[in-house]
Amino acid sequence: MSAVLVEDRVVTPPPVRRRSLVSALGALPTVVLLLGAVYCLFPVAWVLVAATKSTGELFSTTTLSVGSSLVANIGELAGYRDGMFWRWMANSALYAGVGALLSAALSGVTGYALAKYTFRGRTLIFNALIAGVLVPAVVLAIPQYLLMSKIGLSDTYLSVLLPSVVSPYGIYLARIYAAASVPEDVVEAARTDGASEVRILGSIALPMMVPGLVTVFLFQFVSIWNNFMLPYIMLADDGKFPVTLGLYTMLKQGNSVPALYTLVVTGSLVSVLPLIALFLTLQRYWRIDLLSGAVKA
Amino acid sequence: MRLDIAKKAAAVGLGLALLAGCGGGGEQAADGPVELSFWAWAPEIDKVVDKWNADHPDVKVVVSKQAQGDDLVTKLMTSAKGGNPPDLAQVEFQALPTLVSNDVLADVSEWAGSAKDKFAPGIWDQVTLGGAGVYAVPQDSGPMMFYYRTDLFQQYGLTVPTTWDEYAQTARDLRAKAPDKFLGTFSANDPGWFAGLVQQAGGSWWSVDGDAWKVSVDDAATKKVAGYWSGLIAEGAIDKAPMYTPEWNKALNDGTQIGWLSAVWAPGVLKGNAEGTAGKWAMAPMPQWDPAKPRTGNWGGSTTAVTAASKKQKAATEFAIWLNTDPAAVEALVTVSGIYPAATSAQEAQAKPPAFFPNQPDFYTQAAKIAGTSSGFTWGPNVNVTYTAYKNAMGEAISAGADLVPALTKMQAATVDDMKANGFTVGG
Numbered sequence A: 001m002s003a004v005l006v007e008d009r010v011v012t013p014p015p016v017r018r019r020s021l022v023s024a025l026g027a028l029p030t031v032v033l034l035l036g037a038v039y040c041l042f043p044v045a046w047v048l049v050a051a052t053k054s055t056g057e058l059f060s061t062t063t064l065s066v067g068s069s070l071v072a073n074i075g076e077l078a079g080y081r082d083g084m085f086w087r088w089m090a091n092s093a094l095y096a097g098v099g100a101l102l103s104a105a106l107s108g109v110t111g112y113a114l115a116k117y118t119f120r121g122r123t124l125i126f127n128a129l130i131a132g133v134l135v136p137a138v139v140l141a142i143p144q145y146l147l148m149s150k151i152g153l154s155d156t157y158l159s160v161l162l163p164s165v166v167s168p169y170g171i172y173l174a175r176i177y178a179a180a181s182v183p184e185d186v187v188e189a190a191r192t193d194g195a196s197e198v199r200i201l202g203s204i205a206l207p208m209m210v211p212g213l214v215t216v217f218l219f220q221f222v223s224i225w226n227n228f229m230l231p232y233i234m235l236a237d238d239g240k241f242p243v244t245l246g247l248y249t250m251l252k253q254g255n256s257v258p259a260l261y262t263l264v265v266t267g268s269l270v271s272v273l274p275l276i277a278l279f280l281t282l283q284r285y286w287r288i289d290l291l292s293g294a295v296k297a
Numbered sequence B: 001m002r003l004d005i006a007k008k009a010a011a012v013g014l015g016l017a018l019l020a021g022c023g024g025g026g027e028q029a030a031d032g033p034v035e036l037s038f039w040a041w042a043p044e045i046d047k048v049v050d051k052w053n054a055d056h057p058d059v060k061v062v063v064s065k066q067a068q069g070d071d072l073v074t075k076l077m078t079s080a081k082g083g084n085p086p087d088l089a090q091v092e093f094q095a096l097p098t099l100v101s102n103d104v105l106a107d108v109s110e111w112a113g114s115a116k117d118k119f120a121p122g123i124w125d126q127v128t129l130g131g132a133g134v135y136a137v138p139q140d141s142g143p144m145m146f147y148y149r150t151d152l153f154q155q156y157g158l159t160v161p162t163t164w165d166e167y168a169q170t171a172r173d174l175r176a177k178a179p180d181k182f183l184g185t186f187s188a189n190d191p192g193w194f195a196g197l198v199q200q201a202g203g204s205w206w207s208v209d210g211d212a213w214k215v216s217v218d219d220a221a222t223k224k225v226a227g228y229w230s231g232l233i234a235e236g237a238i239d240k241a242p243m244y245t246p247e248w249n250k251a252l253n254d255g256t257q258i259g260w261l262s263a264v265w266a267p268g269v270l271k272g273n274a275e276g277t278a279g280k281w282a283m284a285p286m287p288q289w290d291p292a293k294p295r296t297g298n299w300g301g302s303t304t305a306v307t308a309a310s311k312k313q314k315a316a317t318e319f320a321i322w323l324n325t326d327p328a329a330v331e332a333l334v335t336v337s338g339i340y341p342a343a344t345s346a347q348e349a350q351a352k353p354p355a356f357f358p359n360q361p362d363f364y365t366q367a368a369k370i371a372g373t374s375s376g377f378t379w380g381p382n383v384n385v386t387y388t389a390y391k392n393a394m395g396e397a398i399s400a401g402a403d404l405v406p407a408l409t410k411m412q413a414a415t416v417d418d419m420k421a422n423g424f425t426v427g428g
Helices: A002-011 A016-050 A070-079 A084-116 A122-134 A137-150 A157-165 A168-181 A184-192 A197-226 A229-234 A243-251 A261-292 B002-022 B045-055 B070-082 B093-101 B109-118 B121-128 B150-155 B164-177 B191-200 B220-234 B246-254 B266-273 B313-325 B327-337 B344-348 B363-371 B383-399 B405-421
Strands: B034-040 B059-065 B088-092 B137-149 B206-209 B212-215 B259-263 B281-284 B298-306
Touching: A016 A261, A070 A084, A070 A261, A084 A122, A084 A157, A084 A168, A084 A197, A084 A243, A084 A261, A122 A168, A137 A157, A137 A229, A137 B070, A157 A229, A168 A197, A184 A197, A197 A261, A229 A243, A229 B070, A243 A261, B034 B313, B045 B059, B045 B313, B045 B327, B059 B313, B070 B088, B070 B093, B070 B383, B088 B093, B088 B313, B093 B121, B093 B298, B093 B383, B109 B313, B121 B137, B121 B298, B137 B150, B137 B191, B137 B266, B137 B313, B137 B363, B164 B220, B191 B220, B191 B259, B191 B298, B191 B383, B212 B405, B220 B405, B246 B266, B259 B266, B259 B298, B266 B281, B281 B363, B298 B313, B313 B327, B327 B344, B344 B363, B383 B405
Parallel strands: B034 B059, B034 B088
Antiparallel strands: B088 B298, B137 B259, B137 B281, B137 B298, B206 B212
């Protein structure tokens, strides 16, 4: 045995080749990820380029040649039906902003309760939530519409906001996060010091859960911003449309009229800008809190 | 702990109450003028409606712009089921039977019956569904015509085809002279276009026989049309890429497609898709199966319908009639929204050609003449199913390089199965 070991020691020194093999293998994921990035970013690049083209240029120039009418397109988009586009953007911001905020709050509180309190039916509730994660929101749109019309709320801002607030996935995520990031010891210590449950939740648990809640907020914001089916079914008044639905009406004007392609392309570009801005600002916040949320020894 | 949960619930409830404050604005005022809601997609139709609102302070129509298509039919049915559809809606001719059989639309014959003589009989039959009721007021129609590039026809020494045989020959001649160009395309994406061609050939997909429906999506005329296009595709004489795609737009722009079998509204589409080709196009009647009996079909066309759930059906019908027959309103529909009016008198009143066709001053005189040769057609209660089957079966056949005729059998089967599943009696 020892001989083998010794031999082994003697043989091991040239690790150079192995390391180069490892680094070659290590490059593979990078290449795959780069390909994935190109696959995801190319459509965005296309939208960016296409938004600079005029109607005449859009279908006649080479795909990636930059046009000259970005400013004109944005001007035309802003003027479409007396600034309807900005109204749709504001609606989207309202649905996504308020909806995601409330959703994050609801998920945080519910997730914490499910993670930290033992009560009868807890597993049942949690399993029901898991089942809820599996049901696609699209399937629920029409039943939700019928419910909303029954209570007279269809075609209101609330009809889109309310269903967006409850997110089984957000609650699920918050529960996992609460279980992992809020130590039982801390909660017990706070209780011993005489803090009320609400105080523990508000001053101790929620701050520790912030990175998880930011994640829930981002997920919800993006999914509400991009949601189509729910507002499509719920809303009749085009003044309450979110931007996704508004752009769709510009695209589908009947086959006797050309779709407003340039405006829709420019509108799509403008409509993803808030999402990008949100990710860039919240990402920083996210990382800091992942570090500062840990228990200090 | 229970108490705390209750507190949390209260907090959530407070949040919802705050939310309620910002929703539900602008509910209708209790008194004052009657307000009618109107779902439509025609461009700038709100400007036309403004004219009505200016003259009728007691009946205010509020337009809500919607996206056109089959989805809107679904949305209308859902809203009717939920109990709050709009008072008025723009509905395509082929969607009328679907909506009527789902009790979405009102029979307004009591107030609209007198509008009958303002429209060609073939058009009016489509809103009565062949019975005594009137379920909508026709708005626009889409008689089919042939559009071609005059400059390229001249360049390649082609003449305008007047029969389908000539059309096939012209397509072949063009391919021989310019192998990268096509006279047209067969679109597996546009069932409305195919239905128009079938109407021209004298096909009839649905008919009512007593209490039963008769369905013949694969009748002899339809087979003739499908067989004709199969042949052209097989020999490569025409293109087989779908219409209304960026590629197709590009092809219209750069002259890869030098012709388009379309409808009277084509100038508006060409202006948007191929702006650089202004003044280079001309319109001619459709190629014919029998030159002695010129016919055409309709591609597109819509109506203004009143919903069954509306509590203001009389006022709504009055508006629908005004919108589609009043000379000033129709004039605005034509010039502002760019539609081709269904009302006969308005068709004849069009003097100036479309701006995209300055070289064809008699465009609308010719168009009115062609519109007069439109074949009638009875739509069934599930046109959307037939149309979806068309897209699937034709798309499959084209990508497999196969004959198009067997696809008709699939369309027929899908249509009949769906009707039976929905409780319609389908006779042999």
